[in-house]
Amino acid sequence: MRNATVWAGMFGVEKSTVIDGVVFEDESESIVVSVRPRKGAKQRCGLCQRRCPGYDHGEGRRRWRGPDLGLLRSFLEADAPRVTCRDHGVVVASVPWARHGARRTERLGPSLMRRGSAHSHLILRRPA
Numbered sequence: 131m132r133n134a135t136v137w138a139g140m141f142g143v144e145k146s147t148v149i150d151g152v153v154f155e156d157e158s159e160s161i162v163v164s165v166r167p168r169k170g171a172k173q174r175c176g177l178c179q180r181r182c183p184g185y186d187h188g189e190g191r192r193r194w195r196g197p198d199l200g201l202l203r204s205f206l207e208a209d210a211p212r213v214t215c216r217d218h219g220v221v222v223a224s225v226p227w228a229r230h231g232a233r234r235t236e237r238l239g240p241s242l243m244r245r246g247s248a249h250s251h252l253i254l255r256r257p258a
């Protein structure tokens with residue numbers, strides 16, 4: 131799906147993340163991207179990345195702040211299940227788009243600042 135590819139590129143999640151949908155949320159004036167890890171990236175310890183048995187659904191859906199898109203904020207939203215790691219016990223499973231415990235996506239690091247204009251350009255060129 132072409133649009134999914136565009137969004138994936140903007141968030142830097144193309145390989146191990148599946149994008150289920152993108153919605154504009156009026157209330158918060160944000161773009162919310164529903165994502166989930168691809169099969170091989172699921173059920174991994176958030177600390178050591180080892181594949182682990184599932185524990186529970188954690189606190190349910192969770193959001194990570196993504197890059198600002200012009201005047202709009204963006205969020206990645208996904209389930210945040212917990213797994214049982216033999217070294218680390220019960221921990222929130224790893225997600226490919228953010229470091230363990232981070233509330234922001236990887237793309238929000240300092241290197242993102244330089245990419246801001248490139249992303250705006252991408253949005254302007256996005257087919258309707």
Ligand SMILES: [Zn+2]
Nearest residue numbers: 175178215218
């Ligand atoms: Zn672990």
